Amino acid sequence: MNAFSDPRTVSTGTDGLEAVLERAVTAVKTAGEHLRERYDTGARPGNLDEIVRAIHANDEAVLAVLEQPLLEARPGSRWVEDELAGGPLPEGEWWVVDTAEGNINHIHGMGDWAVTATLVCDNAPVLTVVHLPLTGDTYTALRGRGALLNGEPLRSSAKTDLRAALVGTGQAKPGEDEAALRRMGASVTAMLTNALVVRVSVPATMQLVHVASGRMDAFWQFSDVRSGLLPGALLVSEAGGTVTGTRGEPWNLAGGDFLASAPGLHAQAVDVLSGLG
Template sequence: MNAVVTTTELEAVLGAVVGAVTIAGDALRERFDPAARPADLDTLVRAIYANDEAILPILREHLLAARPGSRLAEDELAGGSLPPGEWWVVDAAEGNVNHIHGMSEWAVTAALVSDNEPVLTVVYVPLSGDVYTAVRGGGARLNGEPIRVSAKTELTAALVGTGQAKPREAPEALRRLGASVTTMLTSALVVRVSVPATMQLVHVAAGRMDAFWQFSDVRSGLLPGALLVAEAGGAVTDTAGRPWSPASADFLASAPGLHAQVVDVLN
């Protein structure tokens, strides 16, 4: 078990992490073509892998140097707990499928996880220049300014969201997702179904959206946003309201005044 990482230690390394993710994000922006329209699955898959292969080495080099002794979790679609120690959970192109279709909702993310607890996160949105950051115990920020989750208490006034964690999920997971959307459509004001998860979670952290759930344990899509929402004053649990960890089977992040109502609907 690692020694406890202090907020002061995390704040000291944050600038280097912002720098690493910004360098990677700017490189991904250079690869962006708003006119891109992949015509078939083979072309699409090649473009996805090409983005990852171009950007992941940048993150690996800079992040491992920023925190000596840390390791990089290479598989961005993996779920479940990590081995003990410090790990970087990254997505070199969060929303890769959007990027290669000429759409704007994509980012580069990095989260430092210490003994399976997210302690630092950076999300960079290259097309807008927005940088979301959070350190455990230090709050959440957008471009250096504090952000807070929504103050709403009525689900009937809420904008909520969900989406697939990855392509070709198990049929049972897709049925559960579809049923939850149908149920939530009769309870919330508006339901947004989109990818990637991080781009919805930054909206929850900033108070623009009110809740996000996903029936998945894909770490790279959840860990950065989980810390941002928690440090912005939100509730982060599984869909039954139990404490969330990378070992949890599903995920819920919401404004605290809506959390119990969302749990009731999802169950």
Template structure:
């Protein structure tokens, strides 16, 4: 569990947020098809926006109402620090590109961020019904069962992962991703390169995989997983080893016994 100061939200807020995210997940589930939708780039983008709009219509107001005074981070692909205070960082269709291509790995996420640190999160996978939750200082859970990060200490035995954060990243970021995958293939066991980030990070929190890194700072893909991993006993930093927050430019979440070794491999590439 994280040693961060507990977030005194009580169980009511978590219950309210969970209910809102599950209701939004039902909307997204009903929009899912077993085949790809959209052939051109414009068609795919249109389907993605339609998913977002449908989910936000049922998710935004319940979340804002659940935490009076909180604000809404409008751009789900934005990065960088938020102004002081409490913000909802939401991805109405985390893994939207997978959803519109008829695949199964997508979710709805909602995270309350206070002064650039996530303090409460809910990640719901509508097709399986699985719900991951975490509250700062209160642990991480899957459907009420505690999560615990991997106990591995040998990077050579590690299953790790990374991926791009948004379409059209700059060429330098793509080259860093490629270099980092090569470096981790040399030093680790297996590297998964996939999107979305959150669905890799829930596996790090659950101890099923051992580390995840990302060179982009898109906050909606990182805040939920960062809290889940840290509350499950993992270590979350940037690629200099400093504690991560929403203003950090890169990201590493790892099992505590592997974090230093993963950082040694990745820091020269950052």
């Protein structure tokens, strides 16, 4: 079961989006180069004020070179201003973009960060680009056309035994409420006793590209931050993986829980996660 399996959730198909994807790849790569130029492996912000300033500076610098090209690539589309927001969007086409997915890693001199752009049509992702400037890798997907890494097809993991699985989760954003954090902690404990290895890291997209590539077997999150889930949701779904809520229900932007997994592990992952509140 996938969130995107019902064609009624999208009012238009992917016809004509190939050209939009090409332009989006160019725009995201250009933005990624700007972000790479701002990257410093020796960066060590010393307090919260410095962290906030560095995050905002990155966002503003990348937004300046990314927003207009994407809007021009799809006339009539609109821009989601708050990249940490969740929940459904108004009808129509929207760009959901993270100018620095993993910004906290970037400003601390760590390597797990990317630039992402996803075109959402009537609340379903139809096109996505995830570019990793440090490696040059670019993940792309069009709904119904498969997922690619540097032009080569992606396939999700073929594992069927959760005891052999590499799985992961992480915070969606700072300041999550205590109940959500306790639930996340309980889920990590539950997976530690059922899966082989559990990764807890940020950002979500950097784990979800591994799930889409078959390098990881499952990722879950108790959050509805759109920009962190939409790119990976489309990539995993188009790579043959399964995307639902943590109880196995269809996932969409109205849902609060998220699970992406290898199809052969999905039922086992749901069994572990569904009883956590």
